[in-house]
Amino acid sequence: MTPTPTIAADTLWLDKNEGPPLRPELMRRLLQLDGESLRRYPSRTALQSALARRFCVDADRVLVTAGGDDAFLRWSRAVLPPGQGVLLHEPTFGLIRTTAEAAGARVEGVTWLEGPFPKAAFAERMFPENGVAAPFALLVRPNNPTGRCVEERTLRELLDRAGRQLVGVDLAYGEYADPGAQEFALELAARDNTLLFGTFSKAYGLAGLRVGYAVGPREVIAAMEAAAGPYPVAGVALELAEAALALGPDRAHIDCVAVERDQLAALLESYGARCLASSANFVLTRPPVDALALARALRSEGVAVRSFAGDQLLAPWLRITCPGDRQRLERLGRALGAALAEVAR
Numbered sequence: 001m002t003p004t005p006t007i008a009a010d011t012l013w014l015d016k017n018e019g020p021p022l023r024p025e026l027m028r029r030l031l032q033l034d035g036e037s038l039r040r041y042p043s044r045t046a047l048q049s050a051l052a053r054r055f056c057v058d059a060d061r062v063l064v065t066a067g068g069d070d071a072f073l074r075w076s077r078a079v080l081p082p083g084q085g086v087l088l089h090e091p092t093f094g095l096i097r098t099t100a101e102a103a104g105a106r107v108e109g110v111t112w113l114e115g116p117f118p119k120a121a122f123a124e125r126m127f128p129e130n131g132v133a134a135p136f137a138l139l140v141r142p143n144n145p146t147g148r149c150v151e152e153r154t155l156r157e158l159l160d161r162a163g164r165q166l167v168g169v170d171l172a173y174g175e176y177a178d179p180g181a182q183e184f185a186l187e188l189a190a191r192d193n194t195l196l197f198g199t200f201s202k203a204y205g206l207a208g209l210r211v212g213y214a215v216g217p218r219e220v221i222a223a224m225e226a227a228a229g230p231y232p233v234a235g236v237a238l239e240l241a242e243a244a245l246a247l248g249p250d251r252a253h254i255d256c257v258a259v260e261r262d263q264l265a266a267l268l269e270s271y272g273a274r275c276l277a278s279s280a281n282f283v284l285t286r287p288p289v290d291a292l293a294l295a296r297a298l299r300s301e302g303v304a305v306r307s308f309a310g311d312q313l314l315a316p317w318l319r320i321t322c323p324g325d326r327q328r329l330e331r332l333g334r335a336l337g338a339a340l341a342e343v344a345r
């Protein structure tokens with residue numbers, strides 16, 4: 001049996017793509033909350049209206065959910081009839097496939113690890129001929145775990161061609177992509193065939209609060225609302241997410257991550273690893289040694305990264321979240337050096 005690695009008390013958690021630490025403004029807001037947020041059943045209305053203003057859509061086109069995970073669950077229940085085809089590019093965020101399959105959908109994946117998005121292969125499956133029903137296509141932009149972004153032009157083409165057919169776009173890491181991505185998100189929200197998924201867990205740094213949202217056609221949003229309970233998010237979480245939205249995503253953190261992505265990739269490459277160019281807050285890397293052994297050695301050095309043991313495509317790769325702080329990046333660098341030496345020994 002493989003021995004369980006020792007975990008340092010102050011582990012550097014770089015395995016779940018979490019965002020920046022809580023900003024002082026949000027800490028103050030937390031301390032100012034009165035007991036009514038706890039006594040009363042929570043209302044999503046204010047946050048939904050604020051998101052609607054942010055995306056320039058009517059409020060009945062927005063649904064606040066218990067994280068993106070809950071949005072996917074509601075989507076699978078409300079939008080996917082049993083036997084419905086779902087088309088993904090893979091590898092991608094695993095919960096999408098699991099949720100769709102649990103709802104009885106048939107999921108097919110088009111492989112896209114690196115290089116440009118495989119537009120022709122994807123379009124071929126998205127628009128089948130001979131009267132076969134079109135699958136529900138869902139794209140993740142930037143993608144997790146690769147950090148790759150479907151080109152705007154390509155996504156636009158697919159959406160235009162989809163006509164009235166609904167297409168999902170997950171923007172969980174959208175704030176980390178280039179600044180134009182925010183404008184592109186507004187363009188997507190304005191379409192009547194697009195269902196967007198978003199979250200406060202990443203660039204807003206609020207993963208522990210469990211707040212996500214969907215923006216889409218009003219009948220789809222109404223069906224997703226009815227697909228599970230009316231109070232998915234706690235009142236305190238709603239109030240903090242609203243304050244965070246008013247502040248905007250943490251720009252200093254986003255800028256820092258943009259620099260760190262390159263620094264981390266350069267460091268990894270100096271050790272002989274390969275890295276994919278990323279538009280998110282993490283880097284997918286193929287180390288020059290066994291990936292799982294390296295992940296275990298890093299754990300012993302007090303650094304947790306994401307490994308993919310057992311995954312046919314991803315087993316040789318590791319996903320490392322950018323620490324978002326110079327000292328922590330240095331600590332990661334030292335841990336990497338020590339762990340690689342340990343594995344090579």
Ligand SMILES: Cc1ncc(COP(=O)(O)O)c(C=O)c1O
Nearest residue numbers: 067068069093144172199201212
């Ligand atoms: C691509 C993607 N979408 C959605 C989510 C869901 O995040 P949450 O449920 O924390 O909002 C994640 C979480 O890692 C993700 O990577």
